[in-house]
Amino acid sequence: MLDEEALAASPGDPDAQWSVTVTLSNLGGVLTRLRRRDDSLVPWMRAIEMRRAIVAADPRDRRAVEGLAIMLGWLATRAYEDKRFADSVAYNPERARLLDLGVSPGGTTPRARSDHALARLELVMALVAQADADADARGALMGDARDLLQSSPAEAFTTPSAFSGVGVETFRKMRSSLARRLGVADSTGPR
DSSP states (O other): OHHHHHHHHOTTOHHHHHHHHHHHHHHHHHHHHTTOHHHHHHHHHHHHHHHHHHHHHOTTOHHHHHHHHHHHHHHHHHHHHTTOHHHHHHHHHHHHHHHHHTOOTTOSOHHHHHHHHHHHHHHHHHHHHHHHHOGGGHHHHHHHHHHHHHTSOGGGOOSOOTTTOOOHHHHHHHHHHHHHHHTOOOOOSOO
């Protein structure tokens, strides 16, 4: 409530806006832990819309870009767990695009490159799952998954994800399994 009061007093203040998104995100997390998954979506969606507005106003705001990417990752994972693969596919490209803002080949940090690689791998997983569930669109979805996997170097994932708990070995196993399934050459073997 105090965050919203601060925002009402200074509606254009990015810090006040950010504080409200953190409160909403935390509320969604608490509702999830209380097994009120459907209720948790309301504050999370409001936080996402606010973070989208913050990023639109200043795409260089790393805190907002990363915060939005994290929340989109949560929603993509939740949709995947709920077998709503089309929704998972819808959230992941925006997440990958946001992470693209902070990743340049050979530049940035290993963590940023790893988070980007994981977002792309999760999108491949969602595309394959959606293809399995939708026979009419299977060919196109598998083609999209194959293209994305081929354009995502396995070597980019070098640091365990801070947000998802995915380690390097788990990433390599998931990528290798998808590469076999999609008929793509794999470079993630033992090192």
